[in-house]
Amino acid sequence: MSQAPGNGGEAITITVKVNGKTYTHTIPPRMLLVHYIREVLGLKGTHIGCDTSNCGACTVILNGKAVKSCTLFAFMADGGEILTIEGISEDGKLHPIQEAFWENHALQCGFCTPGFIMNLYEFLSKNKKPSEEEVRRAIEGNLCRCTGYVNIVRAAMAAAEKMG
């Protein structure tokens, strides 16, 4: 993706802050945000599991909101602030949501996990004491094929408790 495609239109220069660091890149206008994050910035913890915004494996935080980065063009993030899975643990210490996923066996293959965690990152920052039903509604846009969700909900509840 380092070479700009030939017929994607005129290249655009964007400036974004990702995980606290500011980047400026010139990119083709049709480049998806998820490809910018993965291929240009090399942050491969954000995954691509579908092409219809169903699976949520590509979820990141953009300007405080969880978004599906496969459904946005990179230029749409210009001037914005992005947080990815690589940016939520401080000094190598796991974030309480990551810790809760680990403790509650809320992941198996782990492919969907960063998307769930980023979605919950926003949700739990705004909902300090959610009910299980609220958690289920919040993660409905993230698919997991391994766990059957029971432990993911459990982990979210445990994280909410810890984050208080």
Added chain:
Amino acid sequence: MESIFSGRYVGAPLRRIEDERLLKGRARFIDDISLSGMLHAVFVRSPYPHAIIKSVDVSDASRLRGVVAVLTYRDIAGSIKPWEFEVPSDPMYPLARDKVRYYGEPVAVVVAEDPYLAADAAELVSIEYEPLEPVVDPLEALEKGAPRIHERASSNAVYKKSYKCGSVEDAFSRAHVVVEDELSMERVYAAPMEPRGVVAHYDGEQLTVWSSTQTPFDLRDAILEKFSDPPSSVRVIQPDVGGAFGAKIPTYPEDLVVPLLAMKLGRPVKWYSSRREDFVATVHGRDVRARISLAATRDGKILGIRARILGDLGAYPSDYWLPDVAARILTGAYNIRNGFVEVLGVCTNKTPLGPYRGAGRPEGIFFIERMVDLLADELGMDPVELRLANMVRPEQMPYKNCFGFRYDSGDYPGTLRKAVDLFKVKDLSKWAREERGRGRLVGVGLAFYVEITSGGPFESAHVKLEPSGRVSIIVGSTPTGQGDATGFAQLAADILGTSIDKIEVSWGDTGLIGEGVGTFGSRTMAVGGGAVIKALEEIIKKARKEAAKMLRVGEEELEYRKGRFVARRSPDRIITLLDIAAATGGLEAKVHYDPGRPVYPFGAHLAIVEVEKDTGRVRVLGYKSLDDVGKAINPLLVEGQIVGGVVQGLGEVLYEQIVYSRDGALLTQSLSDYGVPTALDAPARVEVHLQETPTHHPHKVRGVGEIGAIAAPPAIARAIEEALKPLKIRVRKTPVKPEEIHRMLQQAGKEDDV
């Protein structure tokens, strides 16, 4: 050797050693592999389900700036041998030669500097097809004059076999009651969250291939066997795999074409499937239907079974054995001594059929459990009593079933009785009856299953105890998220008497371990674990020799306990494994473990459902399981497997279906069209109970990976039937979608009005 069950790790619900890197976004899935100078491949696929390829024009695509190569069959014809199958059929070419047999079959491949460009160029490849009449319905494919899919086969029914025992005619003539039904499990898609992908790099001598696969050893062998000019060395690496569920067992066309491209072009090449593409390019599962009759006496003794099982194999019969498994497990947990089953595998113009979690057992068990419920209703008997009256009894073990499967051990009736108690079936049924009396559509369904694990020729392990005390375990197993590395480390830590922190487990690399089989068929902890134990035993045997020398006593004098050898008659003579490893420069063992014979997990599952009157939506209010998995090395992992499988089974009963149009186009091509369950569909809790009947494996493991997917469909189907009891509706197939239930409810409503 002392019992491996006396340490602190085996049996403990330890959190996984795999997780930290996955949680931090530091895993390495196939699409995360990026090599310098890497090109990107996009496959051009047939928009027709059945057609002759008249011509392919790649000139426009080739001219596009940034395109490096566009290849068709002609360009690779001399380089890769096609697949030949064991049953009558034409070969499958890695890129279609002159004919396509399913919507989405790869015809050409474009390689470009970036994936956007490759996709642009793929649009410019111009292929002229002469459409042929397709056949989509397997019953129509059986008719005389149906379009023939393989010229080499005399009919589309490329696989036919029958099994029998006893005298089925006699059984049916003696019967007081015969029940008959037609049942099916529709075509589904495994839908692992990570689609497939391949990356290849050739340095002039060694070809290195990364593939999102369950079978790296098979892929290496396929490259060596199918390439007419194979490289001198092939290394296949399975990176982190984002779920597989059987669909990543086959070696696919892309697994061979991408490595060939890397060799031909002299640059690394990557292909990562889009989801839309994965729906057509990755095998589908199930698609088996059955006509079954049960013969029984008035008091509920099943005398015989007669069945025809028909599997829709899709375009290429690579996995023609799937309906065969469904047929042979068809007597389930029951002692039925007169039976006849005919199996047909039929080709149609669809994506090839392949293994999906359970591979034949979910189908066979769904069929028999539905039939036993039908018989209970017909006889007016309690389904539990009917099951108990017909189950294989513990004293009959090992028990060879009517169609040749040999069940190893277990007390089926005892397990069912225990489940009825644990699940509080009587209270629940009473509750459901009362609620139905108040107008709620709630129901409780119970199913019992037997299934098969521990297949395959062997598994390998290579264990090293370093002088530093570090332990390296390399396995031939190839887990794709189940957490087996943690289980293996638990076994090793207890056997070696060391801390789990000292243990590192690696897998999925033919460069690390030359031979292995892989993860499928619920075999990893059973057979792979057996290999790890065998390697550890060999290390202890070697250490014992050294210990005897070092302590100057006879080997038989030494007792091994938790990492130490102690001389029995002079207990002050002690030496630790660690000392021996340090003194000898380390100890290691490479082994193959032969599972010898399969083992058969069994158990009962119960579902509580409510049907919403206004929408037909089924909510699973509760779910309980009692499974005999043998020894649970890590109950947390076991529970994870059961719950995950149950929710996959739930999706299969309530939503999931691969749908083709009459003219052979795949209609379900996205996760918007295909109903993978969400967090709102899953039950809030699954009450998991485990039971442990030992097996012949050294660690007594039975296996657990596929249980949920096998047991949930018949349990949930029965619960729906019970919820709709006032309407007398039978669940004959999966899925039974909300819109279908809604229609039934409306129909019933109209009749009431009349």
